[in-house]
Amino acid sequence: xxxxxDRSPSNTRACAAASRFREVVGFSLAAACIAxxxxxxxxxxxxxxxxxxxxxxRGPIRLEVSVAPSKxxxxxxxxxxxxVEAPEAYAIELPDESALKEFDARRTNDPLPRPWARGRxxxxxxxxxxxxxxxxxxxxxTVRYTGPPLSSLxxxxxxxxxxQPAATSELMxxxxxxxxxxxxxxxxxxxxxRDITGTLLPPGGGWPLWQRLxxxxxxxxxxxxxxxxxxxxxGAVRPPPPPVPAEVWxxxxxxxxxxxxWFAGQRVATYYYRLTEIVRQYIERKFGLAAPEMTTEEFLVxxxxxxxxxxxxxxxLRLFLEACDIVKYAAFTPxxxxxxxxxxxxxxxxxxxxxxxAAKDExx
Numbered sequence: 448x449x450x451x452x453d454r455s456p457s458n459t460r461a462c463a464a465a466s467r468f469r470e471v472v473g474f475s476l477a478a479a480c481i482a483x484x485x486x487x488x489x490x491x492x493x494x495x496x497x498x499x500x501x502x503x504x505r506g507p508i509r510l511e512v513s514v515a516p517s518k519x520x521x522x523x524x525x526x527x528x529x530x531v532e533a534p535e536a537y538a539i540e541l542p543d544e545s546a547l548k549e550f551d552a553r554r555t556n557d558p559l560p561r562p563w564a565r566g567r568x569x570x571x572x573x574x575x576x577x578x579x580x581x582x583x584x585x586x587x588x589t590v591r592y593t594g595p596p597l598s599s600l601x602x603x604x605x606x607x608x609x610x611q612p613a614a615t616s617e618l619m620x621x622x623x624x625x626x627x628x629x630x631x632x633x634x635x636x637x638x639x640x641r642d643i644t645g646t647l648l649p650p651g652g653g654w655p656l657w658q659r660l661x662x663x664x665x666x667x668x669x670x671x672x673x674x675x676x677x678x679x680x681x682g683a684v685r686p687p688p689p690p691v692p693a694e695v696w697x698x699x700x701x702x703x704x705x706x707x708x709w710f711a712g713q714r715v716a717t718y719y720y721r722l723t724e725i726v727r728q729y730i731e732r733k734f735g736l737a738a739p740e741m742t743t744e745e746f747l748v749x750x751x752x753x754x755x756x757x758x759x760x761x762x763x764l765r766l767f768l769e770a771c772d773i774v775k776y777a778a779f780t781p782x783x784x785x786x787x788x789x790x791x792x793x794x795x796x797x798x799x800x801x802x803x804x805a806a807k808d809e810x811x
Contacts, residue, residue, distance in 0.1 A: 537594035
């Protein structure tokens with residue numbers, strides 16, 4: 448008796464997969480043809496001219512001034528960025544608009560100093576539009592810094608920087624040049640403007656054939672490959688993993704923080720920044736409070752008003768936050784034992800409030 452066609456589930460799935468593959472191949476070829484037709488009129492866009500940079504460094508203080516782009520046309524926007532890295536013990540005075548008054552520059556970005564690898568980062572940006580063709584020279588920009596002598600940081604590391612007499616010094620960069628091009632052609636005469644011409648067609652040419660084929664292949668692959676994967680894995684999609692609980696994330700981040708030597712290289716302030724950031728983000732994830740945007744006083748008031756987040760000694764929490772603020776904003780250098788005690792307080796806060804919230808959920 449002759450054998451009938453194999454109608455087993457595995458054979459049926461194989462036939463269905465082959466049919467889907469043929470559909471995807473046809474779709475990819477159609478997309479490739481469309482991309483090949485569209486790429487014929489593509490033109491390369493010229494790359495933007497790079498900017499010019501001038502740097503100066505004195506001890507742990509670094510200054511960088513950048514001008515971008517360095518080649519523009521009349522009326523284009525030129526951006527001047529000033530960036531200073533300095534330790535926490537120094538106050539930085541950045542240049543203002545008067546340093547670029549000959550260009551009628553405007554201040555566009557002036558963020559607050561923030562923690563950085565060397566202590567803090569100060570930044571300020573200006574913009575201006577050249578009104579005449581030629582070469583413009585961005586003058587020397589001067590940054591003033593006030594703090595202990597630089598020699599005290601290297602010669603007497605045992606003496607805290609806060610006990611050294613403050614002094615004011617300057618750090619300057621080299622002038623930078625910007626080339627301003629005119630939109631007029633060499634044979635144009637401003638006194639005798641040209642007549643209005645007819646419709647101007649785009650220049651002929653385009654990409655070579657091999658580039659069009661490459662673009663068509665990439666487009667077809669980019670459109671077809673996800674569809675092939677989707678059709679092959681359809682029916683076997685796994686649900687996304689459950690989100691990590693806020694307390695598990697916070698304790699893991701605190702453990703990672705404890706595994707680094709923050710007292711080497713004067714990074715204690717960064718350690719306390721990260722410590723309070725973990726606690727505030729834990730509060731936001733666990734209880735829905737916008738803790739990262741609050742001041743310490745606002746944070747304490749909201750925590751006390753929230754019954755789940757307040758399952759912790761409020762006095763101990765206040766002392767923890769105030770100790771962190773002193774290190775971050777008053778340039779206070781705590782001891783190793785103080786830093787470890789602050790870390791243990793953060794761990795205890797996470798564990799106790801998480802346990803209280805879990806007990807409340809079980810009771811409900």
